[in-house]
Amino acid sequence: xxxxxxxxxxxxxxxxxxxxxxxxxxxxxxxxxxxxxxxxxxxxxxxxxxxxxxxxxxxxxxxxxxxxxxxxxxxxxxxxxxxxxxxxxxxxxxxxxxxxxxxxxxxxxxxxx
Amino acid sequence: xxxxxxxxxxxxxxxxxxxxxxxxxxxxxxxxxxxxxxxxxxxxxxxxxxxxxxxxxxxxxxxxxxxxxxxxxxxxxxxxxxxxxxxxxxxxxxxxxxxxxxxxxxxxxxxxxxx
Numbered sequence: 001x002x003x004x005x006x007x008x009x010x011x012x013x014x015x016x017x018x019x020x021x022x023x024x025x026x027x028x029x030x031x032x033x034x035x036x037x038x039x040x041x042x043x044x045x046x047x048x049x050x051x052x053x054x055x056x057x058x059x060x061x062x063x064x065x066x067x068x069x070x071x072x073x074x075x076x077x078x079x080x081x082x083x084x085x086x087x088x089x090x091x092x093x094x095x096x097x098x099x100x101x102x103x104x105x106x107x108x109x110x111x112x113x
Numbered sequence: 114x115x116x117x118x119x120x121x122x123x124x125x126x127x128x129x130x131x132x133x134x135x136x137x138x139x140x141x142x143x144x145x146x147x148x149x150x151x152x153x154x155x156x157x158x159x160x161x162x163x164x165x166x167x168x169x170x171x172x173x174x175x176x177x178x179x180x181x182x183x184x185x186x187x188x189x190x191x192x193x194x195x196x197x198x199x200x201x202x203x204x205x206x207x208x209x210x211x212x213x214x215x216x217x218x219x220x221x222x223x224x225x226x227x228x
Contacts, residue, residue, distance in 0.1 A: 043206045043222045
């Protein structure tokens with residue numbers, strides 16, 4: 001059973017518009033959530049994270065929203081740029097030492113010029 | 114940010130041979146290192162967690178005798194794929210974390226092809 005789900009395997013967005021990537025989780029013990037970006041044949045790059053005590057975290061063009069009651073988080077990219085085209089992984093962890101670190105299946109974002 | 118390197122970046126080996134992949138944290142001491150495997154069009158699968166100086170903890174379904182992990186120092190962990198078979202061909206990624214375990218820093222990955 002997948003503990004972290006990204007139900008959209010792919011997403012296409014026009015350059016300059018907003019990209020919204022969604023993630024759902026089932027384990028209520030998760031208390032820290034992260035987004036990673038991955039280009040082909042490279043390791044994931046950390047983008048942004050959010051603790052369960054917050055509902056929003058913003059870093060430049062990237063904003064992550066967390067809805068604990070719905071067990072849902074989303075990553076907003078505004079404005080989207082062609083260089084943002086990559087696979088985005090949602091990840092969740094629990095515990096002070098990152099126990100049970102779980103990745104979602106990823107969403108491939110294509111930003112069209 | 115923290116830098117994690119992997120060597121080699123790609124390797125081709127013959128079936129039955131063993132391959133060692135190194136993962137190094139270049140500018141921080143990694144108390145914990147993780148090894149992942151990525152199959153084509155699939156997510157990252159955690160293989161094992163290793164803490165410096167102790168035995169690795171393997172995830173269910175991962176053969177510990179086939180995937181030998183050694184975390185000999187705070188900056189180096191190695192994954193050895195023993196008696197490799199074509200089905201072991203994959204992209205292997207390591208990550209490292211320091212005292213603040215929430216954020217993992219990933220290596221660039223190693224593409225293993227077993228012929």
